[in-house]
Amino acid sequence: MGLGGDWARIQIENIEVLKDAVYGAGLDAAQLSRAPVTGSLAFAALDDVSFATGAIGARTALTGCLSDDRVTVGLGLELPSGSRQWLSEVTTGDVAVFMPGDEHDALYAPGSLYLAVTLPMERAEILAEQHELSLDLRVTGSGVAARKLPHDRLTGLRQLFHALHSGRLADAVSPQALGNQALDALVVHLGRPPRMHVGQRDPRGLARVVARARAFMHANLDQPLSIEAIAAAGGGSRRTLHRAFQQVLDETPYSYLQKLRLHRIRHELLSEAEASLTIAFIANRWGLSELGRLAGRYRDLFGELPSQTRARGRLSEMPPGLPARWHN
Known part of the structure; x- marks a missing residue:
């Protein structure tokens, strides 16, 4: 072939x-x-x-x-x-x-x-x-x-x-x-x-706790989320939730939640449909109201400020030379 x-x-x-x-x-x-x-x-x-x-x-x-x-x-x-x-x-x-x-x-x-x-x-x-x-x-x-x-x-x-x-x-x-x-x-x-x-054995079920908690986070990112509510969705205590996230994702539940919200903000900053909205409005929609703290966290994760992402606008298409059609 x-x-x-x-x-x-x-x-x-x-x-x-x-x-x-x-x-x-x-x-x-x-x-x-x-x-x-x-x-x-x-x-x-x-x-x-x-x-x-x-x-x-x-x-x-x-x-x-x-x-x-x-x-x-x-x-x-x-x-x-x-x-x-x-x-x-x-x-x-x-x-x-x-x-x-x-x-x-x-x-x-x-x-x-x-x-x-x-x-x-x-x-x-x-x-x-x-x-x-x-x-x-x-x-x-x-x-x-x-x-x-x-x-x-x-x-x-x-x-x-x-x-x-x-x-x-x-x-x-x-x-x-x-x-x-x-x-x-x-x-x-x-x-x-x-x-x-599917994967390796997980006798303590920590991956299942993370999977349930993570699904709950994704479905409710625009709502106030407490660690207690996330732990309940994961089917365990706060202590079990923290242990599960640290072992499976090497993250705290709070850190993972913040990164998810930062990604939602970044997606909207790059969206033409949301171009008329202010950064403050978008951040508030995803539960991050302190703009100074938002800017620092955003820069730490993505290497640029939210205003710089907004200025870049939407990303260009893939470079020429890639196959025009992939039969997925």
């Missing part, structure tokens, strides 16, 4: 770029560490198979559906401590399957390097048959594979994708070869069907 065209690579200059961490997915990207957000994304297309890879230099959360009608296989080429998928810890070499319509819910630690391959389910099964393997993703479903990618395959791919992101990919390694190598490695790995599970 030949890969059409070259890899299109762009720099990550702000959190909004990461909405297309898997190109065209339109993910919700949340910045959880102080500015700047650095790194790069790269994309390639092969008929009905698309490739996306990212080198992320900031602590970032990405959520959303990767594709409505295709399956996506993700590989953690390099996942530092603190990286999570579906709120459970994942490490370098982990392989995850995302069925059509299912949610991607990842937390990337600084220094993360990933690969995502999106393709029709039938194409994955045909590729497995070419390797004399059986693959039925409908049975395994979404989840993290019980086995990591073998060390030799992982090391080779990691070196090549590090070179791609740094602009040092050797001329001898063609886009076709890189795409084929990555696709074959993942199909072969899943073709000896491992037992799938």
